[in-house]
Amino acid sequence: MFTIDAHLDLSMNAMEWNRDLRSSxxxxxxxxxxxxxxxxxxxxxxxxxxxxxxxxGLVVATQIARYVAPGNPLPGWHSPEQAWAQTQxxxxxYKTMEAxxxxxxxxxxxxxxxxxxxxxxQGDDEKKAVGYILSLEGADSLVSIDYVERxxxxxxxxxxxxxxGPGRYANGTDASGKMDENGLDLLxxxxxxxxxxxxxxxxxxxxxxxxxxxxGQVWASHNNCRALVDHNRQYSDEQIKELIxxxxxxxxxxxxWMIVPGWVRGRSTPQNMNxxxxxxxxxxxxxxxxxxxxxxxxxxxxxxxxxxKEQSPYDxxxxxxxxxxxxxxxxxxxxxxxxNNVMHGNWLRFLRKAWA
Numbered sequence: 189m190f191t192i193d194a195h196l197d198l199s200m201n202a203m204e205w206n207r208d209l210r211s212s213x214x215x216x217x218x219x220x221x222x223x224x225x226x227x228x229x230x231x232x233x234x235x236x237x238x239x240x241x242x243x244x245g246l247v248v249a250t251q252i253a254r255y256v257a258p259g260n261p262l263p264g265w266h267s268p269e270q271a272w273a274q275t276q277x278x279x280x281x282y283k284t285m286e287a288x289x290x291x292x293x294x295x296x297x298x299x300x301x302x303x304x305x306x307x308x309x310q311g312d313d314e315k316k317a318v319g320y321i322l323s324l325e326g327a328d329s330l331v332s333i334d335y336v337e338r339x340x341x342x343x344x345x346x347x348x349x350x351x352x353g354p355g356r357y358a359n360g361t362d363a364s365g366k367m368d369e370n371g372l373d374l375l376x377x378x379x380x381x382x383x384x385x386x387x388x389x390x391x392x393x394x395x396x397x398x399x400x401x402x403x404g405q406v407w408a409s410h411n412n413c414r415a416l417v418d419h420n421r422q423y424s425d426e427q428i429k430e431l432i433x434x435x436x437x438x439x440x441x442x443x444x445w446m447i448v449p450g451w452v453r454g455r456s457t458p459q460n461m462n463x464x465x466x467x468x469x470x471x472x473x474x475x476x477x478x479x480x481x482x483x484x485x486x487x488x489x490x491x492x493x494x495x496x497k498e499q500s501p502y503d504x505x506x507x508x509x510x511x512x513x514x515x516x517x518x519x520x521x522x523x524x525x526x527x528n529n530v531m532h533g534n535w536l537r538f539l540r541k542a543w544a
Contacts, residue, residue, distance in 0.1 A: 231496030439488020
């Protein structure tokens with residue numbers, strides 16, 4: 189079934205993990221098998237051939253580069269200008285993939301419809317271009333508000349103002365506090381340019397402030413439910429209700445610690461924590477119970493977002509295994525229309541409204 193994944197860190201994997209995503213997943217793992225610099229070496233699940241194999245024809249693909257102030261222990265860059273330069277290297281990778289006919293940019297309604305038609309017309313062509321919508325995960329790299337329009341001209345269509353920790357425009361996961369004037373100015377500029385607000389990673393204070401001050405389109409590309417895994421990275425039922433009221437779609441994330449409670453990094457395994465794809469569906473189903481329908485859920489896997497098979501559902505070998513989701517949904521009583529909406533229809537409805 190045609191599938192949309194609303195959150196993949198493709199350029200980060202290409203440029204920082206040094207993965208040639210045109211290669212097969214077997215080749216990527218083989219090349220990394222003796223590397224120990226990152227815990228997911230040799231365990232990646234995402235590459236362009238696997239996207240095609242899984243009929244994942246459209247993705248929201250990120251740029252990401254965090255600024256870290258003195259004393260911030262998180263990894264990142266020591267100036268916003270360096271962070272910007274890193275995102276531009278990532279942009280250059282996407283443009284190179286376009287030049288090689290591996291990917292195609294989707295920026296507006298016309299390019300969306302053209303890509304959907306081309307993808308379906310090409311059938312099982314192993315070389316067809318994967319569509320991507322450019323998103324910025326964490327706004328630290330925007331040196332000033334003037335850079336927002338520059339980024340939009342380069343194709344940026346969604347921004348998540350925060351990532352982990354304190355940010356230049358908003359505080360994110362494991363932080364707290366409202367946005368200052370810079371953050372509010374960012375929201376104004378995003379609204380002016382019709383850039384989608386990705387509420388993912390906003391701390392609770394910033395989440396409520398952002399939704400109060402932003403009148404444009406809002407989605408949550410990769411978020412699960414706090415009621416099932418109690419952590420500030422997840423959404424409370426109250427936040428989920430607010431997103432539903434705003435017409436948002438929430439993408440299910442496939443990072444194991446967000447799927448099952450009690451995960452201990454470096455010790456837990458998907459097998460001993462009984463973390464499998466059906467546990468992800470529990471989160472989607474929880475949102476549906478709040479909404480009273482299946483119109484606000486989708487996939488935003490975040491696969492290979494600095495983790496691999498060691499921290500993914502154990503019944504997922506590669507991202508192509510997202511195709512196991514329709515059968516699980518059907519077994520739980522979801523109608524065919526609902527299944528289609530989860531796999532692609534809800535994201536398409538959202539985009540067609542946002543870009544009308």
